[in-house]
Amino acid sequence: MVIAAHNNDATVDGILLQLPLPAALDAAAAIMAIDYRKDVDGVHPINAGLLAQGRAALIPNTPAGGMALLQHYQIPLRGKRAAVVGRSAIVGRPMALLLVQADATVTVCHSRTTDLAATLRECAIVCVAAGQPGLLTAEMIRPGAVVIDFGTNVTADGALVGDVDFAPVAEVAAAITPVPGGTGPVTNAMLLRNLITITRNQHR
Amino acid sequence: MVIAAHNNDATVDGILLQLPLPAALDAAAAIMAIDYRKDVDGVHPINAGLLAQGRAALIPNTPAGGMALLQHYQIPLRGKRAAVVGRSAIVGRPMALLLVQADATVTVCHSRTTDLAATLRECAIVCVAAGQPGLLTAEMIRPGAVVIDFGTNVTADGALVGDVDFAPVAEVAAAITPVPGGTGPVTNAMLLRNLITITRNQHR
Numbered sequence: 365m366v367i368a369a370h371n372n373d374a375t376v377d378g379i380l381l382q383l384p385l386p387a388a389l390d391a392a393a394a395i396m397a398i399d400y401r402k403d404v405d406g407v408h409p410i411n412a413g414l415l416a417q418g419r420a421a422l423i424p425n426t427p428a429g430g431m432a433l434l435q436h437y438q439i440p441l442r443g444k445r446a447a448v449v450g451r452s453a454i455v456g457r458p459m460a461l462l463l464v465q466a467d468a469t470v471t472v473c474h475s476r477t478t479d480l481a482a483t484l485r486e487c488a489i490v491c492v493a494a495g496q497p498g499l500l501t502a503e504m505i506r507p508g509a510v511v512i513d514f515g516t517n518v519t520a521d522g523a524l525v526g527d528v529d530f531a532p533v534a535e536v537a538a539a540i541t542p543v544p545g546g547t548g549p550v551t552n553a554m555l556l557r558n559l560i561t562i563t564r565n566q567h568r
Numbered sequence: 569m570v571i572a573a574h575n576n577d578a579t580v581d582g583i584l585l586q587l588p589l590p591a592a593l594d595a596a597a598a599i600m601a602i603d604y605r606k607d608v609d610g611v612h613p614i615n616a617g618l619l620a621q622g623r624a625a626l627i628p629n630t631p632a633g634g635m636a637l638l639q640h641y642q643i644p645l646r647g648k649r650a651a652v653v654g655r656s657a658i659v660g661r662p663m664a665l666l667l668v669q670a671d672a673t674v675t676v677c678h679s680r681t682t683d684l685a686a687t688l689r690e691c692a693i694v695c696v697a698a699g700q701p702g703l704l705t706a707e708m709i710r711p712g713a714v715v716i717d718f719g720t721n722v723t724a725d726g727a728l729v730g731d732v733d734f735a736p737v738a739e740v741a742a743a744i745t746p747v748p749g750g751t752g753p754v755t756n757a758m759l760l761r762n763l764i765t766i767t768r769n770q771h772r
Binding site for chain 1: 596612613614615616617618619620621622623646647648649655657661662664665668671672673674675676677678680681682687690
């Protein structure tokens, strides 16, 4: 199998599996086949588990980028109320775990959340990864909140938009990431950071 | 190594590592050495990762027991606000992930949470695994809330008590687990359930 060959090839430092796979291939088995030490995307269950257990791990790049933005702009997290909207395995859940690790009090919201606006208005930090354009509107945000928009939706006319109704929310929020040009480029930087980490670990 | 021998012994179905280990042994390495398919305690990072990714897994017995109690008493979870107090790798975090999986809107609170009472009063379900006797008092609970007490603390006079100030909270809550005799026995039952699952998987 191609993945096993890359696992055993000392000249290959990182492995990134482009998803989705053709239907004939089992994506879960393919991910499990990656040597977790070369898992540049942080998608192997071992890396997800180390993150969930609060231990050092290769972290999925999108939530890692969200945390890097919060840290770069020195947004206080300890003891703050934070919400994550969306519970995907690759963005929402790991982002919530990272915020817990950073000492925020974290609420995970999703499609079954009954009063999203009231829940989000309690929060100083709101991260959205729901894949739903316009989901987050200005009345859902506490004035002065910080908003991270992980949404990447393509509209009917081909434009890339996030999950946040940007202009009105930007008037209420203290800080907000735009789409495009917000979390996306930082995600790519985190991919390179993971690759550097992996390469250092393997050639130590 | 003893663990490797048990991994390869077809007559051994489940492996439970009694922690803490003597200081000379590396607990993380020992857990990683367990074949995750024999991990009856759900502590291997692969099982933690499968749970974090919302996939079927061997779940740690204590939070599995909390979920079993909620399900047995048919406590509605979908769309309900739930809180988990405590973020340990073995109880708090997996319990939060299980509640998210069950469609609750889940808030993770911990020692850095600044207004625990206000946060918990929003919630219909409150699970406590903080290891702090008397942490949860009656004024922190919304009338009619359901309280799961995972605390197992031994007092100076040798009594086993939970994290909840039981008698006053029981007057406010719709339902509450006592300590002892609440989550503990169900935890043991879940251990046996995991063992049955593992045994079936291996002899299929």
